[in-house]
Amino acid sequence: MAVNSFREDEQSKEVLKKVTLLRLFAYMKDYKKQIVAILFIMGIIIGVNVVNPILMRIAVDDYIKENNINGLFVIGGLAVVINLVSRYCMKKRIIMMSRVSNKILMDIRQELYEHLQKLSFNFFDKRPAGKILARVIGDVNSLKNVLNNSVITLIPDFVTIIVVLIIMFIMNVRLALGAMAFLPLLVAGMYYIQTRAHKRWQIFRKKNSNLNAYTHETFSGVRVVQSFTAEGYTSDTFKGLLDEHQQSFISAIKLNNFFWPMVEVSWGIGSAIVYFIGVRLIGSEAITSGTLIAFSAFIGMFWQPIMNLSNFYNQLITNVAGAERIFEILDTEPDIKDVNEAKIMPTIHGQVTFDHVTFGYEDHIKVLEDVSFEIKKGETIALVGPTGAGKTTIVNLLSRFYDINEGIIKIDGVDIKEVTIESLRSQMGIMTQDTFLFTGSIKDNIRYGKLDATDEEIIEAAKSVHAHEFIMKLDDGYDTKVNERGTKLSVGQRQLIAFARTLLSKPKILILDEATSSIDTHTERLVQQGIEALLQDRTSFVIAHRLSTIQKADRIFVVDHANILESGTHEDLLQAQGIYYNLYMAQFEAIS
Ligand SMILES: Nc1ncnc2c1ncn2[C@@H]1O[C@H](COP(=O)(O)OP(=O)(O)OP(=O)(O)O)[C@@H](O)[C@H]1O
Numbered sequence: 001m002a003v004n005s006f007r008e009d010e011q012s013k014e015v016l017k018k019v020t021l022l023r024l025f026a027y028m029k030d031y032k033k034q035i036v037a038i039l040f041i042m043g044i045i046i047g048v049n050v051v052n053p054i055l056m057r058i059a060v061d062d063y064i065k066e067n068n069i070n071g072l073f074v075i076g077g078l079a080v081v082i083n084l085v086s087r088y089c090m091k092k093r094i095i096m097m098s099r100v101s102n103k104i105l106m107d108i109r110q111e112l113y114e115h116l117q118k119l120s121f122n123f124f125d126k127r128p129a130g131k132i133l134a135r136v137i138g139d140v141n142s143l144k145n146v147l148n149n150s151v152i153t154l155i156p157d158f159v160t161i162i163v164v165l166i167i168m169f170i171m172n173v174r175l176a177l178g179a180m181a182f183l184p185l186l187v188a189g190m191y192y193i194q195t196r197a198h199k200r201w202q203i204f205r206k207k208n209s210n211l212n213a214y215t216h217e218t219f220s221g222v223r224v225v226q227s228f229t230a231e232g233y234t235s236d237t238f239k240g241l242l243d244e245h246q247q248s249f250i251s252a253i254k255l256n257n258f259f260w261p262m263v264e265v266s267w268g269i270g271s272a273i274v275y276f277i278g279v280r281l282i283g284s285e286a287i288t289s290g291t292l293i294a295f296s297a298f299i300g301m302f303w304q305p306i307m308n309l310s311n312f313y314n315q316l317i318t319n320v321a322g323a324e325r326i327f328e329i330l331d332t333e334p335d336i337k338d339v340n341e342a343k344i345m346p347t348i349h350g351q352v353t354f355d356h357v358t359f360g361y362e363d364h365i366k367v368l369e370d371v372s373f374e375i376k377k378g379e380t381i382a383l384v385g386p387t388g389a390g391k392t393t394i395v396n397l398l399s400r401f402y403d404i405n406e407g408i409i410k411i412d413g414v415d416i417k418e419v420t421i422e423s424l425r426s427q428m429g430i431m432t433q434d435t436f437l438f439t440g441s442i443k444d445n446i447r448y449g450k451l452d453a454t455d456e457e458i459i460e461a462a463k464s465v466h467a468h469e470f471i472m473k474l475d476d477g478y479d480t481k482v483n484e485r486g487t488k489l490s491v492g493q494r495q496l497i498a499f500a501r502t503l504l505s506k507p508k509i510l511i512l513d514e515a516t517s518s519i520d521t522h523t524e525r526l527v528q529q530g531i532e533a534l535l536q537d538r539t540s541f542v543i544a545h546r547l548s549t550i551q552k553a554d555r556i557f558v559v560d561h562a563n564i565l566e567s568g569t570h571e572d573l574l575q576a577q578g579i580y581y582n583l584y585m586a587q588f589e590a591i592s
Pocket residue numbers: 125361362367385386387388389390391392393394
């Protein structure tokens with residue numbers, strides 16, 4: 001599968017909306033108590049709403065007619081008290097529900113984050129980080145209103161409609177039927193709109209994702225953008241994506257705008273019918289003016305929840321696409337996962353075997369083909385070869401970041417597929433060219449190698465790789481704050497910190513992928529001593545283009561044409577006068 005860039009919309013699977021919504025609402029199960037409390041409060045609010053028109057009818061028919069001022073005061077006082085209670089409940093309800101829905105969003109976001117962390121490189125290779133960010137942040141946020149209103153609107157409004165309907169039918173059947181005459185038409189209209197609106201909101205979320213991906217990409221690479229003065233180009237691309245985003249929004253919102261008029265028209269016609277019939281009935285049948293006044297209040301109480309429900313339905317349609325995108329990720333199984341009954345990898349000694357290994361990132365392109373080698377415990381192996389030959393791939397396979405297509409990889413005679421990924425990777429130390437530092441202090445960054453390391457252990461590790469000296473020269477020493485990716489430090493300094501981090505993790509197998517490429521010759525000499533200490537007593541793979549750095553390796557593998565074409569010590573390979581010899585001579589000549 002090709003990489004899904006900011007230019008392409010993501011593919012989405014068709015899932016039944018009902019299934020998505022049930023799955024979303026299932027998150028409420030953990031908050032049953034709070035939801036019952038909210039529903040209880042809602043019950044009080046509904047009760048007060050229903051009692052209000054009845055009090056009004058009593059006031060009109062019994063007290064105003066009879067000129068009973070005392071009675072009027074009592075009923076007025078009662079109305080004030082219950083309405084104050086209702087107001088208080090409304091406030092409480094909003095706070096309680098916001099708390100619940102925020103907690104649910106946190107649960108979903110946490111689950112999504114943890115799941116994403118388990119997904120394999122393969123998943124991330126095919127998606128820009130910005131699109132993942134869009135799901136974890138934007139799509140989860142889009143569920144806030146749906147969750148909030150599900151409890152506040154869905155159940156209470158349904159209850160209100162039923163209670164009001166019963167009261168209306170008890171009061172007068174004909175008036176009740178008149179009030180709801182247009183309801184079936186409204187339901188049909190909404191169903192028609194939602195089928196179209198859902199598609200459009202799906203497109204909107206994808207466009208939103210593209211915009212996120214591009215923003216993230218260009219700001220991650222802002223140095224490149226500015227050094228090539230490509231700001232105009234990126235702004236134009238951004239504008240293009242923004243236009244698509246906006247158009248998709250307008251196209252979707254247009255349909256939403258049909259909802260309100262439809263409800264309002266039905267409400268209006270329903271009320272007109274009630275007044276039309278009601279006024280006639282006052283003359284011919286025994287309908288009191290109090291009943292008609294109460295009825296007109298009940299019409300409002302009948303249509304308001306319908307309005308709320310339509311609004312909620314509208315929100316569902318608008319945001320269900322967000323939920324679909326979240327569940328799609330949660331349903332993505334990691335390509336690389338533990339087999340059933342995977343064992344814990346015993347403490348690694350360091351013997352590594354590649355036995356007829358074949359692998360390709362894409363099915364049709366083999367990056368390694370039938371590769372076999374055996375490495376003894378404690379050996380240092382250097383991998384050299386042209387760019388794109390497959391050196392990094394070999395070490396990626398050893399850490400099981402990808403699964404091989406054919407063959408078997410063993411460590412100490414154990415097939416790495418048979419052991420848990422955690423127990424395997426926790427014993428490997430991987431240092432790449434792209435040293436990633438996190439926002440925080442230098443100390444925090446080194447501690448990443450061993451989360452419970454003491455300050456002394458951190459300093460010791462830094463000293464071993466000769467990072468201590470430069471760290472102490474910084475204003476705050478080990479507490480110096482580095483920003484994202486460590487941009488406040490030089491590339492070489494970042495690498496020294498990463499060395500300390502790796503050393504602290506005491507890996508059983510060490511992988512240095514072009515790790516010394518950015519260190520100047522002076523620092524390299526210092527680091528070389530640190531590395532030698534690091535390499536001692538552990539099997540190590542060193543990938544380096546600078547051949548001067550790997551001459552001391554126990555064996556050098558020359559990787560090219562999907563296989564290992566030469567292997568031996570530096571001296572052996574020079575004597576053989578093959579590929580390595582040519583590579584070495586070319587570099588040697590270039591230097592001299
Ligand atoms: N994630 C990936 N998805 C698809 N193809 C990939 C991926 N990573 C690497 N490749 C391809 O696999 C081949 C081997 O890549 P690899 O990174 O192992 O080479 P390398 O020898 O380490 O190169 P370099 O010296 O430039 O780091 C290359 O052709 C590369 O384009």
